Amino acid sequence: MDRLIALALCLVLHALPLRAESLDSIVSAELRPGWRLPDGSHMAALHLRLAPGWKTYWRSPGEAGIPPLFRWTAAGGNTAGVSVVWPTPHVFHQSGLRSVGYKGEVVLPLRVRLRDGNADAQIAGTIELGVCKDICMPHEVSVSAVLPAAARAPDPRIAAALADRPLSRDEAGVGAVRCAVVPSAGRIGLRATLDVPRPGGAVETVIETADPSVWVTEPDSRWENGALVAEAELRHVSGGTFALDRSGVRITVLRDGQAIDVLGCTG
Template sequence: MVPLAPAAAGADEPVTAELRPGWRLPNGDHMAALHLRLAPGWKTYWRAPGEAGIPPVFDWSGSDNVARVTALWPTPHVFRQSGARSVGYKGELVLPLRISGSGGPVTLEANMMIGVCSDICVPQTLHLEAMLPDTVTVDPMIAAALAEAPFTAREARVSAVRCSVSPAKGGITLRTEIDMPAIGGAEETVVEAGQPELWASEPKTSRVGGTLVSETRLMHMEGKPFALDRSKLRFTVLGGDAAVDIQGCG
């Protein structure tokens, strides 16, 4: 692993990183961002990286006066290499961070592990720190990244989400039917179980008129039996023109 500091790394590094300190929101929360610049030919991963990706891990425990940090992921891209799918970003990633404080000046300290890949994958350990300013001046780069977030189910006119399960070797098959207008291009789905002990395979996605159909296999990471909490399921539909974030199913 290659440690990186907030300052720009050398020209041979696949990624450089900084914290953009952002601005204070009207309710007292703060909007900042993690800014990654990737060398040509390199990519990094979304919160659900796919079978070929490395999931990012964040640790904010070294921060001062921080109660909660929420990452607001921009719409990712789908990559395919050697028949495997991964989901993430190339070029650069501005990841907005909404920070709830616990009173007093806020210092944000980020310790994280991310994967960056080209022909090979290289885990990177990043340590970044910044004192957040008491300003209301909006950072346009962060604002642009916020505008790239997936649509909500309501914004995308999702009218119903139905799930059914059936036994499968080592787990269950989850079939999801989403009633929603097409969002353009070849639509793909990403399924997140919302239960860290469960693994979801790459879904098979098809469309029948106004219904998007997704089928995936869910398994326990240790091969144990499990109960599926449908309210924790999260579906992201990725299309050529947009993306949609859908929580839970009936």
């Protein structure tokens, strides 16, 4: 449902769509094979290159974006699972709406869990992306690679992307995180208060929940009494009532080209 809403917004706001096949010249994708980790898992990466002026989206793309969707195939039988490590994204404002994502090129590290950490593995996948310039369009790319067990040297591009991940709550020195919930018919008002060091520049926030069926509006972020306050409205796609698990609330603070990833809040 969120993907349909985001796509509708993009197509309404912008011009007529490009032919889908022309997007192959706008975005290219490859899997960087990476290296085997000491715990027997493997660090690879999806490397996306976009034409000048084009962008693609983060895991939570905002009201004007299209969320990426990954479909991985355990080719060869040694791949047990794949998780994406998201580098710090950028915030874009266009036509009065905010989106969150990347421009130019982005390396998305992939931590691949293996059944046998001493054997080669294969990974293949199809990724649905949103790409946007003056128009926004969905696009699909397919990638595959062999992950050699003998590869031990880190890939510098993947290592740089890993270093650009958001800081954890402890790394950033975040104190208490409190969530006040105001329920009403079919929606919930959420006010999150974070004891986080104040930067010199502007701050924006993204709020997510553990339930993908819950739509979260763009937060109103501001400083009050030395704390960062983010207020948003949450709605279930069914339009009905729902319960909010505060431990699953995820707040990303974007500031000065860095990000802080905060999971969970108290009442």
